[in-house]
Amino acid sequence: MLFRRRQIPTRIERLRVAVWPRNSWSRSTKYFGKRVLRLTATPHAIAIGFAAGAFASCTPLVGFHFLTAFGLAWVLRGNLIAAALGTSIGNPITFPFIWAFTFKIGQWILHGRAPKADPAHVHQQFQHGLFEKSLDSLWPMLKPMFIGGVPLGLVIGSVSYVIVYKSVEVYQRRRKRILAERGEQLFPAPGRTLEEDGGA
Template identity: 40%
Template structure:
């Protein structure tokens, strides 16, 4: 029903991932409405989204949606919101995330800055020494998981609660207006019948 008539080419889909055709402001607005209108409590939606965002700070590429969904499920959060939350990890943010958790992981593991200088982080180095890259990233990612989760959960829960409340009031106002009009119409018919 909501599918495109003409499928987009692979190049167009890749371009869309890097630069939304709607523009960044409308893209953010779309996700704001999408989250606010999701079924569930503000806790469930915010919890799920926060797990998706936090798992994006780990090096488990390819498993982000699966792990976020499992964690959201066990925490009674929204699994759908957790999938949407993984959007935090995207082509624009991943380079900064990976470099940050790599450096943090090395700091925690006690790798000196001089050792890091001798091994420049490159694709070749990653292929030759995968464990020396993955382990620090995993340690750094797990370390920032809880703070990232909290940074997304608390503001988002409040924002979603406000959004849902305003939406409820708008719907209630429309319902009351329709009821008032129906009463006026019924009253007009009654008066007309008495005459």
């Protein structure tokens, strides 16, 4: 194949790239942003799909964020590819803060108080318990995170919706204008020649 990589990446390398980008985070963010803008759907469908992915990232359903995002996007009639891209809101940099905030918000809703929670400590404790503890012993920590994930997910999802909707709307409007201008140059209006258009 013409553009095939010389060295096929292993499964471990693919997993590592999925968790931690090969290049810088800023470059990866720009790449995901362009992927979102270039989707072929209405601004609402793209924005609601991305918001569904952002909301799913605020839940402690590690390993099921894609499925949760797809389910929400399907119910809300959002774009499924945008939903997958929206899950990038949850990444190794943001997860410690997301989990700490959801835990604190959930504790405040359940018990009327929000304990001091260090993001790094909550992140480490959650990861350690997720793979080594049973669901019964992990539930006291998961319960407030599930409850706290709803309001935090709604806020992040709403902000994401507004930003993505406006960005896609501007991008699509500008793209239509550029295509229209190119079409006029290639196919001038009846009764006008290319020389007349150039001299105008």
